Amino acid sequence: MAVETLQPTPTTNQQRRRPGTKNRKPKSWKLPKTPGGWVVLAICTIATLGMLVPVYVIVATALSGGHGAPNFFLAFPDAPSLEAFKGAWTKLHGSLANSLQITIPAAVISCLLGSINGYLLSKFPFKGSSALFTVLLVGMFIPFQAVIIPVFQFLNMLHLQGSILGLIVVHIIYGIPITTLIFRNYYEGIPSAIIEAAAIDGAGIWRTYTRVMLPLSVPGFVVAGIFQCTNIWNDFLFGFILASPASWPATVTLNNLIGTTTVNYSELMAGAVLVAAPTVLLYLVLGRFFVSGLTAGAVK
Amino acid sequence: MRTSFRPPASAGLRPKKQVPHNVKTSRRAAWIFAPSLLVSFVFVYVFIGVTVYISLSNWKIGTSPNLSLREPFGGTYGEIIQEQRFQADIRNVVIFTVIFLVLAILGGLVAALFIHHVAVGKGLFRTVFLLPYALSFIVTGVAWRWIFSPSTGVNQILRNLGIENPPGWTTDTTVLGALNDPTGTDFLKVQFGIPVALLPIIFAAGWQLVGFAMAMYLAGLASIPEEHLEAASVDGANTWQRLRHIVLPQLWPSTITCFVLLLHVALKIFDLVVAMSGSGPGFVTDVPGIYIYNYLSSRYDKASAMAIILLLLTLAVIVPYLIRGYRRERKA
Numbered sequence: 001m002a003v004e005t006l007q008p009t010p011t012t013n014q015q016r017r018r019p020g021t022k023n024r025k026p027k028s029w030k031l032p033k034t035p036g037g038w039v040v041l042a043i044c045t046i047a048t049l050g051m052l053v054p055v056y057v058i059v060a061t062a063l064s065g066g067h068g069a070p071n072f073f074l075a076f077p078d079a080p081s082l083e084a085f086k087g088a089w090t091k092l093h094g095s096l097a098n099s100l101q102i103t104i105p106a107a108v109i110s111c112l113l114g115s116i117n118g119y120l121l122s123k124f125p126f127k128g129s130s131a132l133f134t135v136l137l138v139g140m141f142i143p144f145q146a147v148i149i150p151v152f153q154f155l156n157m158l159h160l161q162g163s164i165l166g167l168i169v170v171h172i173i174y175g176i177p178i179t180t181l182i183f184r185n186y187y188e189g190i191p192s193a194i195i196e197a198a199a200i201d202g203a204g205i206w207r208t209y210t211r212v213m214l215p216l217s218v219p220g221f222v223v224a225g226i227f228q229c230t231n232i233w234n235d236f237l238f239g240f241i242l243a244s245p246a247s248w249p250a251t252v253t254l255n256n257l258i259g260t261t262t263v264n265y266s267e268l269m270a271g272a273v274l275v276a277a278p279t280v281l282l283y284l285v286l287g288r289f290f291v292s293g294l295t296a297g298a299v300k
Numbered sequence: 301m302r303t304s305f306r307p308p309a310s311a312g313l314r315p316k317k318q319v320p321h322n323v324k325t326s327r328r329a330a331w332i333f334a335p336s337l338l339v340s341f342v343f344v345y346v347f348i349g350v351t352v353y354i355s356l357s358n359w360k361i362g363t364s365p366n367l368s369l370r371e372p373f374g375g376t377y378g379e380i381i382q383e384q385r386f387q388a389d390i391r392n393v394v395i396f397t398v399i400f401l402v403l404a405i406l407g408g409l410v411a412a413l414f415i416h417h418v419a420v421g422k423g424l425f426r427t428v429f430l431l432p433y434a435l436s437f438i439v440t441g442v443a444w445r446w447i448f449s450p451s452t453g454v455n456q457i458l459r460n461l462g463i464e465n466p467p468g469w470t471t472d473t474t475v476l477g478a479l480n481d482p483t484g485t486d487f488l489k490v491q492f493g494i495p496v497a498l499l500p501i502i503f504a505a506g507w508q509l510v511g512f513a514m515a516m517y518l519a520g521l522a523s524i525p526e527e528h529l530e531a532a533s534v535d536g537a538n539t540w541q542r543l544r545h546i547v548l549p550q551l552w553p554s555t556i557t558c559f560v561l562l563l564h565v566a567l568k569i570f571d572l573v574v575a576m577s578g579s580g581p582g583f584v585t586d587v588p589g590i591y592i593y594n595y596l597s598s599r600y601d602k603a604s605a606m607a608i609i610l611l612l613l614t615l616a617v618i619v620p621y622l623i624r625g626y627r628r629e630r631k632a
Contacts, residue, residue: 124329234436283434
């Protein structure tokens with residue numbers, strides 16, 4: 001499924017003209033023709049506005065200034081100000097930098113490993129490889145609480161406990177199953193004839209990978225990269241348990257802003273905007289690949 | 301390196317697969333794959349084994365390991381299942397999972413059906429519905445904590461609608477439709493029913509993940525051949541009949557995928573509850589994830605036992621799903 005969504009679906013002109021089939025290009029801006037069509041449009045609009053309410057609440061509250069919070073969650077501030085963002089930035093910028101330092105290397109390395117594994121599993125299947133792959137996939141679904149004590153002790157042994165490097169290592173290791181799955185599905189869609197041709201020319205496994213497969217893998221890397229960046233940036237559990245204050249990712253610091261007695265909601269919401277911004281931007285700019293990653297994460 | 305294309309003898313190859321290559325190449329592939337597999341094996345299977353062992357041991361504080369086995373065998377499990385907190389956690393995670401799954405899957409299905417058929421703005425509607433999925437559970441959690449905060453949140457609207465005493469939401473200890481009333485001497489120490497305090501958390505989780513279900517269903521809808529629907533129309537089937545007999549059956553695979561993936565998210569729920577309420581009064585919003593986290597500082601054995609119970613719940617769903625995927629692949 002993943003691979004299909006990555007590649008443009010071939011549409012013949014004949015198909016395109018037939019009424020009733022969805023035609024993506026040229027974009028149709030035709031208004032509904034039937035009363036039923038208008039009802040569908042109205043329901044979609046209302047539901048979508050409903051989905052946007054929490055987004056509005058976050059932004060409106062974040063703009064309400066640096067002193068506490070408005071008296072009502074739906075209120076839009078009379079005098080919108082960025083004051084709350086100043087406070088949130090002061091508390092969060094270190095953690096945002098940590099999140100970036102954790103996310104980028106962990107996503108890059110786990111994607112590379114996943115790409116190599118996916119290539120081997122799809123193009124050079126060996127005896128028992130699909131069973132081993134299934135065994136590997138279990139790692140994608142386990143609750144991490146079931147391994148957190150050994151992971152903690154392991155990082156302690158290596159003196160990586162509480163460090164950014166320790167978090168990177170953990171994210172890479174637990175990222176291998178999902179990236180392997182995404183790349184395996186992706187490479188299944190690349191014709192094996194290409195590999196055969198490279199083999200005839202005398203290229204071995206590695207040479208075929210670096211010279212033939214890697215150049216063809218850009219869409220796969222975009223999908224897996226977005227998926228991993230979002231997952232790792234949004235992680236809370238590992239950061240919460242394995243990091244120290246100096247290496248806290250942004251999600252942990254945001255959660256700590258809640259405090260114990262009173263909550264400064266305008267600052268909290270400004271913080272939420274800062275933490276959400278990178279993944280939301282990634283989603284809005286590369287939405288198509290984001291959806292591909294979603295369906296790729298589903299075992300068929 | 302010369303690669304011969306003679307069909308491989310027997311060892312280590314599945315001849316039906318595409319690439320003709322020799323045993324040597326295949327072995328090499330296995331060796332390159334081995335380190336990833338080994339690392340994953342250690343960090344998943346071996347570490348789970350370690351956790352199982354800790355759950356059976358006397359190890360309490362992390363810094364002073366005590367690896368002697370607890371007497372009687374499995375005593376920690378016997379200890380925790382009698383706790384009020386453990387029972388509240390099981391109730392909460394079951395209620396949370398059931399209501400959340402119904403909400404997200406039905407919501408996603410309905411949203412997909414409408415968005416699939418809308419005349420304009422399909423891309424926009426889809427983008428908005430999936431937007432929350434890009435957020436961290438902590439961001440969602442703080443937003444919904446604010447929306448349901450008792451004095452400034454939705455309760456103001458409820459009061460304007462004439463509801464005198466709106467619920468206290470995440471701090472409310474009411475259990476709706478309670479099946480039992482524990483007296484204190486019973487084995488069951490919590491009321492089984494729907495805790496009001498869980499509802500805001502369920503709404504928040506539903507908001508975040510309904511778009512995921514929608515995306516799965518939209519992918520399923522796109523794969524239904526238009527001809528089938530046209531043929532049914534020609535045969536006189538109305539909209540409902542087409543939905544009931546053609547569309548829904550073909551969406552079944554999407555439903556299974558949504559069900560399994562969302563179920564495992566629900567069982568593992570942790571961040572969202574931490575950000576919205578924590579354990580709550582009388583553990584009314586406590587979940588296994590928080591239980592485990594709390595006991596990491598004082599009782600390794602109890603934290604591990606709960607983690608293993610959570611793992612078994614997850615595997616009960618995931619393993620059949622993965623085996624199904626594996627079988628289908630072998631057939632293909």
